[in-house]
Amino acid sequence: MTEALPMAGAAANVNLAGLSKNDYRGAPSTLCQGCGHNSISNQIIAALYEMNVVPEDVLKFSGIGCSSKSPAYFLNRTFGFNSLHGRMPSIATGALFGNHKMKGISVSGDGDSASIGMGQFKHIMRRNVNMVYIIENNGVYGLTKGQFSATAEKGLELKKQGSNPYMPVDICMEALISNATFIARSFAGNPKQVKELLKAAIAHDGIAILDIISPCVTFNDQATAYHSYAWGKEHEMPLHEVSYVPPRNEIMLDRDLEAGELREVAMHDGSTVMLKNIEKHYDPTNRFEAMRAMEEAGRNNWLVTGLLYVDTTKQNLTTQYNLVDTPLNRLTQADLRPDRSAIDKVNALMF
Amino acid sequence: MNKIVNDFSIIIGTKNGSGSSTANNTILRSIFKMGIPVSGKNLFPSNIQGLPTWYTIRANKNGFIARSDHNDIVIALNPDSFTKDLASVRAGGAFFYADDIKQPITRVDVAIYPMPIKAIIRNDPNVPSDFRDLVGNMVYVGILAHMINMDVEKINAALTFHFKGKQKPIDMNMNAIKAGAEWAKTNLEKKDPFYLEAMNKTDGLIMADGNTAAAIGSIFGGVQFAAWYPITPASSLAESLVDYLPILRKQEDGKKNYAVIQAEDELAALGMTIGAGWSGLRAMTSTSGPGLSLMTEFAGLAYYAETPVVIWDVQRIGPSTGLPTRTSQGDLSFTYHIGHGDSHSVILLPGDITECFDFGWQSFDIAERVQTPIFVLSDLDMGMNQWMSKPFEYPETPMDRGKVLWEKDLDELKGNWGRYLDKDGDGIPYRTIPGNKHPASAYFTRGTGHDEYAKYTEDSSVYIKNMERLKEKHYNAKQFVPAPVFHSMKGATIGILAFGSTEAAILEAQHQLANEHGIKSDFMRVRAIPFTDEVEKFLAKYDQIFVVEMNRDGQIDIILKGEYPQYSMKLKSVAYHDGLPAAATWVREGILAKYVKAKSKDESGKMKAEVKKSAGKKKVAPKASAKKTLTKAKASSKAKAKRK
Ligand SMILES: Cc1ncc(C[n+]2csc(CCOP(=O)(O)OP(=O)(O)O)c2C)c(N)n1
Ligand code: SF4
Ligand SMILES: [Mg+2]
Numbered sequence: 001m002t003e004a005l006p007m008a009g010a011a012a013n014v015n016l017a018g019l020s021k022n023d024y025r026g027a028p029s030t031l032c033q034g035c036g037h038n039s040i041s042n043q044i045i046a047a048l049y050e051m052n053v054v055p056e057d058v059l060k061f062s063g064i065g066c067s068s069k070s071p072a073y074f075l076n077r078t079f080g081f082n083s084l085h086g087r088m089p090s091i092a093t094g095a096l097f098g099n100h101k102m103k104g105i106s107v108s109g110d111g112d113s114a115s116i117g118m119g120q121f122k123h124i125m126r127r128n129v130n131m132v133y134i135i136e137n138n139g140v141y142g143l144t145k146g147q148f149s150a151t152a153e154k155g156l157e158l159k160k161q162g163s164n165p166y167m168p169v170d171i172c173m174e175a176l177i178s179n180a181t182f183i184a185r186s187f188a189g190n191p192k193q194v195k196e197l198l199k200a201a202i203a204h205d206g207i208a209i210l211d212i213i214s215p216c217v218t219f220n221d222q223a224t225a226y227h228s229y230a231w232g233k234e235h236e237m238p239l240h241e242v243s244y245v246p247p248r249n250e251i252m253l254d255r256d257l258e259a260g261e262l263r264e265v266a267m268h269d270g271s272t273v274m275l276k277n278i279e280k281h282y283d284p285t286n287r288f289e290a291m292r293a294m295e296e297a298g299r300n301n302w303l304v305t306g307l308l309y310v311d312t313t314k315q316n317l318t319t320q321y322n323l324v325d326t327p328l329n330r331l332t333q334a335d336l337r338p339d340r341s342a343i344d345k346v347n348a349l350m351f
Numbered sequence: 352m353n354k355i356v357n358d359f360s361i362i363i364g365t366k367n368g369s370g371s372s373t374a375n376n377t378i379l380r381s382i383f384k385m386g387i388p389v390s391g392k393n394l395f396p397s398n399i400q401g402l403p404t405w406y407t408i409r410a411n412k413n414g415f416i417a418r419s420d421h422n423d424i425v426i427a428l429n430p431d432s433f434t435k436d437l438a439s440v441r442a443g444g445a446f447f448y449a450d451d452i453k454q455p456i457t458r459v460d461v462a463i464y465p466m467p468i469k470a471i472i473r474n475d476p477n478v479p480s481d482f483r484d485l486v487g488n489m490v491y492v493g494i495l496a497h498m499i500n501m502d503v504e505k506i507n508a509a510l511t512f513h514f515k516g517k518q519k520p521i522d523m524n525m526n527a528i529k530a531g532a533e534w535a536k537t538n539l540e541k542k543d544p545f546y547l548e549a550m551n552k553t554d555g556l557i558m559a560d561g562n563t564a565a566a567i568g569s570i571f572g573g574v575q576f577a578a579w580y581p582i583t584p585a586s587s588l589a590e591s592l593v594d595y596l597p598i599l600r601k602q603e604d605g606k607k608n609y610a611v612i613q614a615e616d617e618l619a620a621l622g623m624t625i626g627a628g629w630s631g632l633r634a635m636t637s638t639s640g641p642g643l644s645l646m647t648e649f650a651g652l653a654y655y656a657e658t659p660v661v662i663w664d665v666q667r668i669g670p671s672t673g674l675p676t677r678t679s680q681g682d683l684s685f686t687y688h689i690g691h692g693d694s695h696s697v698i699l700l701p702g703d704i705t706e707c708f709d710f711g712w713q714s715f716d717i718a719e720r721v722q723t724p725i726f727v728l729s730d731l732d733m734g735m736n737q738w739m740s741k742p743f744e745y746p747e748t749p750m751d752r753g754k755v756l757w758e759k760d761l762d763e764l765k766g767n768w769g770r771y772l773d774k775d776g777d778g779i780p781y782r783t784i785p786g787n788k789h790p791a792s793a794y795f796t797r798g799t800g801h802d803e804y805a806k807y808t809e810d811s812s813v814y815i816k817n818m819e820r821l822k823e824k825h826y827n828a829k830q831f832v833p834a835p836v837f838h839s840m841k842g843a844t845i846g847i848l849a850f851g852s853t854e855a856a857i858l859e860a861q862h863q864l865a866n867e868h869g870i871k872s873d874f875m876r877v878r879a880i881p882f883t884d885e886v887e888k889f890l891a892k893y894d895q896i897f898v899v900e901m902n903r904d905g906q907i908d909i910i911l912k913g914e915y916p917q918y919s920m921k922l923k924s925v926a927y928h929d930g931l932p933a934a935a936t937w938v939r940e941g942i943l944a945k946y947v948k949a950k951s952k953d954e955s956g957k958m959k960a961e962v963k964k965s966a967g968k969k970k971v972a973p974k975a976s977a978k979k980t981l982t983k984a985k986a987s988s989k990a991k992a993k994r995k
Contacts, residue, residue, distance in 0.1 A: 027807075056788045059630075060795070072795055072807065079785040080795040081629060081656075083622070084648055090578075090614065090622025091629075097576055097610050098630025099786035120622070123615040324606045328575050329631030329784055331608055333750040336573030336633070338599045340745050346567055346599070347742040350557040351380055351512050 016052040024049045026073040031066055036188035036214030036229075037107075037136045041073045043191050044105065044134075047198040048075070051246065059095060059104050063088040063117060066143045067109035067136035067214070075105075086117025089124035092131055093317070099327035100318035103202065104131030111141045114150040114169045125178040128206040130316040132198070135171050135209070136188075138216035139227035146219030153226045158219065171211040172308055173294055176287065182208035183290065183309040187232045188215065193305060199244035200307060205268035206316045213303065232303055239282045239293060239306035240275040247271045265310055275307060284310050355544040357387050357412035359423035361495070364436040365488075366429045367396055367404040373513060373524075374488035375406040376737065380509035381501050382410050383558055383739060386550040390416035390855070392736045392932050397583070397675045403432040412550060416739070417856035418932040424499075424545060426491055428468075430454065445498075445543035447491065462542035466494050471530050477523060486527045493531020498539065500547050503532070557742050561707035561733035562637075564743065565663060566591030568711020569635055570599045571746055576627035576634040578612045578620040580642060583676055584731035585665040588637040589613075617642035621649040621662065628653070628660040629796065631755070631784035633715045637663035640682045641670045643689070650724055651690025654821070655798045657771070657780065659718035659753065663727045665734040668930055677930030678731035680851055680901040686726050687880060687910055692799070693818065695825040698880040699727045699832065700850040704740035706833075706878070707733060712746050713833065719753035721828045722779060730901075732932040733852045754781040758789045766791030770805040771817065778824030825881060832879030835886060840865060843873035845946070846893035848886075848922075849900060850877045850907060852933065857899055859935035864942060872897075877907070882914060890918040894949065897942045899925045901933055 013020050024045045029038050048055070060080035062068035068088070071080050083091040092104045113121040113135050124133070139152040148156065148164045151171060156164040175183045182204040184197045194212060201208035215221050215229045223230035240263070247270035263275040265284065275284065283289050290309040297304035324331075361378065365371040372393070379391035389410045396402040409419045427436040427448040434454065440446050442460040450465040472478055472487040496506060506528060507521070514520045565588050569577075574596075579589035589611065596609055614620035620636045627634035638646065643664050653660055666682045668674035687696050697717065699710045710727050718725040754775075756768060766789065771780045780803075783792040794805035799817070802808045838858060849857055854876055864870040875889045890896060890911070896918075898908040905924030912919040925941035 056786075056790070056793065059785055077790050077793050079783075079787075079793045081626070082795060082797045084652055087618060087622045087649065090619040091626040093612070093619075094576060094578065094623035094626025094628075094632075094634065095630040095785065097627050098632050098784065102786060119615055120619055123619065318610075321610045322606055323610070324602065324608045327786055328608060328610075329786055331575070333573065335608055336575065336600075337571060337746070337750065342599055343571075343743055343745040346595075347557055350559045350563075350742075351383070351509075351737070 015049055017054050019049070019054070021045065021049050023055060023077060024075055026071070026076045029070070029073040031069065031073075032218050034217040035066065035142075036138060036212075036216070037067050037070050038073070039188045039191055040107075040134065040136055040194060040212055040214055041070050043195040043198055045074045047195050047202065051199055051202060053202065057102055059092070059102055061088045061092040061095070061104055061106035061131075063108050063112035064143070065109035065112045065141070066216075067107055067138075068112055069143075070107050070136070086112055086115070087120055088112070089117065089120035089129070089133075093124060093127065093129050096129060096131065097318060097321075098329040100323050101327060104129065105134075105202070106131055107134045107136060109142070110135060110137040110139060110149040110151040110171070114171060114174070118150075118169075122174065122178045125175055125180040125207050125209065127317045128181055128314055130206060130318065132201040132204075132208045132210065135211050136214040137171060137211055137227065138214050138220055139225065140216050140220040142216045142219060151227070152220075156220075156225055170294065170298070172209070173291075175209040175211075176290055176294075176309055180209045180309075181206040181311045181314050182307075184209070184307045185211045185213070185303075186305050187213045187236055187303060189229050189232050190236065190238075190305065193238065193242055196242040196244050197307065200242065200265075200267070200273040203244065203267040203269050203271045203273070204310070204312070206314055226303075235301060235303045237297065237302035237304050239304060239308070240277045242307060243274045243276070245272040245274055265307070266312065268312055273307065273310075282306070284308060352544050354546050355423075356546050356548050357410055357550065359410060359545045360419040360421060361408040361424040361426065362422045362436070362439070363406045363408075363426040363491075364429050364432045365404055365406070366431070367398045367402045369428070369488070370485045371406070371428070371488045374492050375408070376513065377489070377492055377506060377509045378495065378501070379408055379737060380512065380558065381496070381505040382408070382547060383553050383556075384505035384508050385502050385547060386553050387412065387547060388414040388416050388552050388739065390418070390736070390738065392418050392732060394931060395676050397672065403429050410547065412552070414552065415855070415859040415862070415935070417859050418934045420934045420936050424495075424543070426495065427452065428491065443544070445545060447494065449491075464494070464498070464539055466491055466531075467534070471534055472527060475526060475530055477526050482523065486523055489524045489527035490531035493528035493533075494535040494539070496528065497532040497535040498541060498543075499545050502549065503528075553739060555742070556739050558737045558739055559704050560587070560735055560737055561701070561704055561729050562588040562665065562735065563591045564704045564707035564740070565637075565711045565727070565729065565734075567595055567599070567743065568708035569661070569715070570595055570711075571708075572712030572715040573633050573750055574635055574715070575609050575632040576624065577610075577636065578614045578623035578627075579637050580614050580617045580620045582639045582642050584667050584678075584735045585637045585639045585642070585663065587735065588663055588665060617645040618649065621646040621653075621660070624660045624662075625649055625653050625656075625658050628718070629656070629658045629785070631786070633719070634659075635661040635663065635715075637665065639665050639667045639669070640679075640685075643682060643686065644670070647689055648691070650696075651692070651694060652798055653724040654690050654694045654696070656796050657722040657782070658724070659715075659722050660724045661714040661718050661727065662724055663729060666728060666730040674930045676731070678852070678901070678932055679928060679930070680728075680730060680853075681903075681906070681928065682728060683900075683902070683906040684904070684909065686728060689726075693822075695822065696726050696880070697721060697723055697825065697828045697832065699725060700878050700880075701727065701729055701733065702836070702851050702854045702876050702878065704733070704738045705743065708743045710833070716748070716751040717828070717831045720751050720779070720831050721824065722753060722782060723824070723828070728851065730852050736932075754779060756781050756783050756792070757787060758792070761787070761789040761791055769803040770794045771801060772803040773820055777827050778820045779827070829879075829881040829883045832881065832883065834883045835878055835889070836876045838874040838876070840871040840873060843871045844893070844949070845870060845872045845942075846889055846896035847872050847874040847942070848877060848889065848896055848898045848907075848911070849874070851901075853899055853901060853938070856933035856935045856938050860938035860942065863935060863939050868943065870942075870946065880910065882911075887915060890915055890921065894921060895923060895947060896921050897923050897925050897945065899938055899941065901928045902926055903928055
C-alpha cells in the first residue's frame, strides 16, 4: 500500500496502510444497545486501524452466540467464518494453514468457549495457533435469552433461571493450565485497556487469549452480578496500565523516565508492550505470579485486569510445521502432484 | 483321491496378538507370487491380546476370491476356539492343529495333522528363546507349505518384502519354515486332496490394502491438509498419509507443502478440514461410522457453506462396543442425508483397491468442482485387508480446481461477483479464497442464512431459491462422478445392482446362478451417488433387479426407490449383514429366495403394464430439473470415469 504523503488532503484520516477507519468497519450491529460486545467491536476496529493492519491480511472467525455475530460488525474487507457453536477453534486451525502469513482474529462467548466448546478451546491453546482469541464474557447465554453460562458465579440469581448452583469456570485460569502463550483479562467498560491489550495480542505470535468481561445489558446487568457494568467498575483492579508501542517508535521511548515502574515485554514483531504497574511489580512472564494474581483476585472479589501472562519463546503452529514460503493455497498442480515416475516407485513399494 | 488344485480355502484360528499376522501374510503372498488368484481376510475381534481371531485365505484358479464359507483347510492354534474350529472343517477337508492343545478329536471325516510346533522351535538353535512364540508361527507355514506344495522361493520373496530385506529376521523365519517343512516331510502322510500349482494369473498385479491405496491416491490428488482422529478401521489411512507424504512430496529444503494433524476428536477433525478447504487447500479427513456421527453438524455446515472437503468413511459396525472390527456397508443412508434439514450428499463408492486409489485423487477434483463435501465410503474389508490389484495408474486428467476467482479475475469482473450467485446456471457459484488481496474478495461465511452475495438474510424467498439451487447442484454433480461398472452376461434376464466390496462375491454368485440355476444376469456396480444416467437405464431394462448390500435394511435399495419410484416395484432387496466380508452363498441364496420366474408371456406383460402405470403416476421433480440443467453444463469439464 502507498504511504500517505504529508501534503495529501485527507492525510489525517488515513493510516500508514493508506486506509481510513471506514475500511475497518463492518455491517451495522444488530446487537442490543449498550451491549458490551459492541464496544469491543469498536476497539477491534480502532486497534487494527492504529496498527495499520491491512484487512485482507487477517481472517475473522467466530462460533455461535450474540458475541459470535459481532465479526460481521467489523472488518468488512476481511474473510470471515461464522462457524458452529463451540467449534470455531477447529475451523480457524485448519483455515490458517491456507496461508501461514495470515493471522486470525476471533470472537467467541463464554457459552461458546467454556461450555460446548471447552474441548476445542483447550486444544487450540496447546497447539499455539497464531490467533487472537477474544471471549466476550457475560456470564449468560445472550442469544438463547438468558440461561446461566459456565462462567456465571455461584449464587447468581437470574430471571426464570433461579439461583446458579455451580462454581464458575475461570477462562484465564483454564488458559494458563492449557499452556496458552498470551493471557489477558479486560473489561468492556475500560475501552482504552481493551484496545491496548488487543494491540499487544495482535502483535503476539501464537495464541492470545483475551477474556473480556462484556456485560449483557438485557439478561445479566444487575449491579450485584460479576459480569455487570456496575460491578466491574466498582471492583476492577488493573495490574498495570498497558500501552502498546509499535516497532517503529521504539527508539523514541524514554526508558529512564519511569524506571522501576515500567515493565517491557518485547513481542516477536519487534514491538513492545509497556506495563506500568499500579500496585505491585507484576511480572507477566511468571506463571506462578499469574496464578497468584488470579487466586488473590478471586478471594478478594476483585476483577483483576491486564496482561496476566505472556511467553514469547514458543513457536506458533504453522511455524512448527515448517511449511514452504509460498502460502499453501497458492500452490498449483506442479507443486502438489508427484510426477509420472513416482507411480512406478509407489507400485514397486507394494508387494 | 482326486486332487483339488488351486481351489480351496485355508482358515487359521489363533489368539489375537499372538503375532500370527506375519505368518498369515506370508502364506497369502507366497500363493500370490505363485501366480494363483488369492485373497486374505483377517476376521478379528476388538481386542489387543487374547480373544480368538481368524485369518481366511481363498485361492481360486478361476479368480473367484470372495471369502468362502467352506472351510477346506483349518489350522487350529487357539485352544479356546479348538472345538469350533474342528467342527468347521468341511467333510473331506484337512485339520492341522498345535499338538500342545490336548482336546478330543471328534471328527473321522477329515484329515487330521497334529503339529509339534513348540518342540520344533525349541530344537532350533538359531531362535533366541524370547523369539520362540513369534517365530513359532512360521513352523505351521512350513508344515502347510510342504503339505500343499507351496513354493519355498516364493516364501522367501514374501519374507524379504515383509522384513524390507533385513537378512537376520529373514533367515530366522526362513529357518523355522524349513524346519517345519522338514518335519512334515518325514512325519506326515498326505491324506487330503489340496494342492497348489504355479500359474501366471497374477502377473503384473500388486497386493495392497485400500487404506494405503486411498492415501497414496490422495497424495497424487495433491492433498495439502488432513486432520483425523484414530479409529479402526480408518486409522491406517491417515497413518499411510504420514508414511507416504514425506516420500512422495519431498522438497530439497526439507520444507513441507502439506500438514497432517491428529485432532482431539472427529468434530475437530472435520472442523479443521473444513477450515482448510474453505481456505483453498485440498483437505481431507478419514474416519469410520462413529466418527462420522460426530461430524454430522459440520458436514451439514460444509454442505450449506459450500466448502470442498473429502471425507473417507471406512465402514465398520458400531457404535461403542458393537462389532467395531467387523466390516459393513451400513453408513450409506446416514451419509446420504447427513446434516440437518434437507441435504443430499455426493458419495463415491469404491469397490476395489484401484478405485480406492483413483477416488483418492478424483474426490478432490469433484469436491472443488462442485464445492461440497465428498464422502468416500470404503469398508473394513477393502480398507484393511490385502487385495490383489492392478497397479496404480497415474491420474489421466489434470487437477480441476473448480471455480475460483483470484485477484486478476476480480479485476476483470470489476469486483462484481457474488459468492452464492449462480452465474453459469449449473447451481455452482464462484468462490474466493482467503489471502486474496482484492478489496472485493472477502465474504463472511455462514450456514443457510445468506443471500447470493453472502450477506445475512432470513428472507423466505431467498432461502427457498438457495435451497433449490443446492438441490440442482447436487443432481448436476452426476456428470462429474464415476459411472457404474458392468459385468454383463449374454441373454441376461435379471439385473443385479450393488456397490463397494461385494463385487467378488457377486461375480461368483452370478456364475453359480447361471451354471447351476440357469439364471443369467447383468450386474451393475454403482460407483457414486447422485446416480448417473446409466442407473436409470439399467432399472428400466430388467423386470427384476436384485439390490445386493451388506446391511440389514437395504439402504441403497431405499435410496433407489426414493429416486426412481416408477421402478420401485422391480427392486428386490438382498440385504444381509453378519459382519464378515461378503460371500457368494448369501448373494446367491438371497437372489434365489426372491427370484420370480416369468411364467408366461401374459404374466410378464401384466407386470410390465403395472410398472408403466406406476411410473406414469409419479413423476419426480428433482430428476426433471436435473435433466434440464444438465444440458446447460459444460461437458468438457466432465471427469472421465474409467470403465472396466
Ligand atoms: C449445537 C448448538 N446447540 C445450541 C445452540 C443454541 N445456542 C445459540 S447461542 C448459544 C449460547 C451462546 O452463549 P455465549 O457463547 O455466551 O454467547 P452470548 O450470546 O452470551 O454472547 C446457544 C446455546 C446452537 N446454536 N448450536
Ligand atoms: S442479549 Fe445480551 S449479549 Fe445479546 S446482544 Fe443483547 S445485550 Fe448483548
Ligand atoms: Mg455469553
